[in-house]
Amino acid sequence: WNPRFPEGFLFGASSAAWQVEGATTEDGRTPAIIDLNSQKKAPFVDNKFTADHYHRYAEDVALMKECGLTSYRFSIAWPRIIPAADGAVNPDGIAFYNGLIDELLAAGITPIVTLYHYDMPVWVEEELGGWRSRDVIPAFEHYVRTCFEAFGDRVKYWLSINEQNMQICYGDWLGVSKGVEDWFRDKWKINHIMNLCHAVAVNLCHELVAGGKIGPVPGYVPIYPETCRPEDQIAAMNAEEFTEKIWCDTYAYGDYSPFLYNYWRNHGIDPDIRPGDIETMKRAKSDFLAVNCYRSNTARHAPADAEAQDYLLNASGNKGELTFPVVPGQYALTRNPYVEYTDWDWEIDPVAMRYALRYLWDHYRLPMVITENGFGAHESKSSDGKVHDPQRLNYIRDNLYQIGLAIEDGVEVFGYNAWTFTDLLSTGNGMAKRYGFVFIDTTDEEQKATDDVSTLALTRIPKDSFYWYQSFIASGATQ
Template sequence: MGFRKDFLWGGAVAANQVEGAYDVDGKGLSVADMATYKPNVDVKDYKKNVHITYDDILKVKEDKSTKFYPKRRGIDQYHRYKEDIALFKELGFKAYRFSIAWTRIFPNGEEDTPNQAGIDFYKNFIKELVDSGIEPIVTLSHYEMPLELALKYNGWADKKLINLFVKFSRVCFESFPEVKYWLTFNEIDSVTRHPFTSAGIIEDRTKNIEEVEYQALHNQFVASAMVTKLAHELIPGVQVGCMLTKLTTYPATSKPEDVLAALNKNLMNYYCADVQAKGEYPKLILAYFKRMGYRIDMTKEELDVIKENTVDFISFSYYMSLLAAEDEDGLEMTAGNTIIGGKNPYLKVTDWGWTVDPVGLRISLIELYDRYQKPLMIVENGMGAKDEVTKDGSIHDEYRIEYFRSHISEMKKAVEDGVELIGYTSWAPIDLVSAGTSQMSKRYGFIYVDEDDEGNGTLARLKKDSFTWYQHVIETNGEEL
């Protein structure tokens, strides 16, 4: 009753958080290159960390520094990927999820021909994985769209991006046919939480921001369906998945109004996966658009494309759960994955205020499988923590081991409940620049990277205690935790 024999154990990263080399071999600027490290901002206040104005962008664009733009330097995996993949092979990885930076293939997003140096890099990267016995799982869009498309078109608010994204995807499919698992958009639902990072929408140049966010989402749904169709045409045996931020929400009390508040949050969280997995908009979201007076430009032809090209599997991130109530003024609030929500008094929290809820992962798996009846893949799960290196170079991270042990245990129970789970890639197997706070000190990995928040350090890789633990988990296919 345990995990399937071909279960895809591994780890996950995003190009913009690990590669660095932001101006090497013809790469263009992406929205991620605008993200700044803000040492004086409370890391638990996500909104203050992601808000950026049009004028900010123009200033940052001309700044060639990397000190306060950590995603420009990452952990230099662009030059060190062979070393990192060797460590992943030692861990016993069956799979590695990463993203392809659009700006390495089309630096500004609109070039007539792709950048061959970018294609060559990913060809070599993928070959190294395959030669190491590691299945590549590739995300096409992971918070790193070309900056020029944001400035010129306000990102995904404009339908012109659909064909540009399809063009980029075609180059990827034709260049990397050995990749059999593709994800279209990372945490696609996040457009309504951080529109610039996720969709290139510049908020202070946008009227009716929420309506525009939903238009951008629709445009991404169309693009996702089109590239799903294209992948099936070009790559034999390919599997294409959508990717959801699983924001599991409980009612703060058994008061019916609180239960309704939690239900509404969960339904809104599901809606993007509903469109991509079921092929049509939920009637509840269409009613919401009507009630709010939103006029989303969606044609019959676009809706037909969505209907005819649903995804093969559902992938998702899961980090924590939150509470909801009719009156949230009475709730103690805490941070989460790109969101703020009610704090559950029954749960512990990380240094960054995220609740730790392994049972919530089991609940999420059961809910998702019951709703979609498609294979599931957990492509992000982990905890950010402060690690200390001892004098002998050891990192004793029992807290991380306990986090993963408790979550994988509940994951196994969900499989025994009947959930069809095909893979698990931890976030992240190696320390990287945090998506929300742009910190290195928020460490996720089984592998420590010697770099601080301002980029100081040797970039040396060190194995943490959790490295050996996860290695044994994979060796025993999750039977010994």
């Protein structure tokens, strides 16, 4: 295999503040909505320690350098920067990210920074009404302006909102639907407010960051039709529209698609679009698409009189516990007999990566960077003290191969950031579901049993996939 990646292609890894930092009550950080969501649901664990990246980032960056990473995608925690309703900037929050950014740059690693990855401050939720209220827009604007002014001299790649599509599709799971009475209708108002915040971030970045580039981060899951039955093809198109295309169209064109306007009209939905909104969105031209892609889905026709079924994700890691959704008249998702599944019933389908890149390039002609792709697994140290993760190694290798093919197909991709560098908190499964190139020697139980992070070793142990990625990057893959 001779992968051909363009000169300067970024090989990195990815994380999110609330999943990796810990130190949730330190140095002025106030609670985020996702902290509360994490604590409330088993088997969620709270994020007070996780990988303790907040205190150990220098050690983590040294390991990134050893691995040969050339980029690191991480997020800034809004409640660390603006902890309270008075809008005062927290100097300790600024100092933490300054330290991380400088450490990365000194190691030759390009920072790629997400502005919003699920950690809205609780004060925004309680005092302004969260994503439900347009009052969030000036608060978000103040926060992102602060970030651009503080870090824009050194950070040139910015990401607006992580997986807005997944937040709207799975509102309860990601904490966005709190306080909403009629989710079916009102999620479109929330979505519109998020689009305005995205636009504010794009426009401000272009104004304030010299040479800055910014893009959205859709979570993209290619949808295959189950058979060549024409109705299955339409079902796959419906699923694609309702879970991702609606969002990508809006980012690319600055307006909602005729498909979506039509859907709103047919269902009597008012997304509360006000004069000037579409102009603001149209002015916000993304420089690239940041793509999170892990897997594929398969759709079949669902007649209008089919029984509706919610998407019940597998939260246990016992294979086979997932329940596929049925949306009457639109689509039903189903199992794909041609691919293997992880213990959490995620399709192991590297070809989906090539499909995603081809599809998005064909539709939007925006350069792309992969900001998430990875393999979640149950893991522990083996008797030799090492952590062997052959499934992850194969998965990452096969995904890179498919990216290489997409590039040969003519798609413009400038980087790959695997989820994730060190183990960190999974959205739904705490430390029970691990993704890292580097093992963090701790369990949820150990973290729960203490309130003092200094009692946890949290030793970093590079896994087999770390050494594979290291040799892959060093092998001159960037020719």
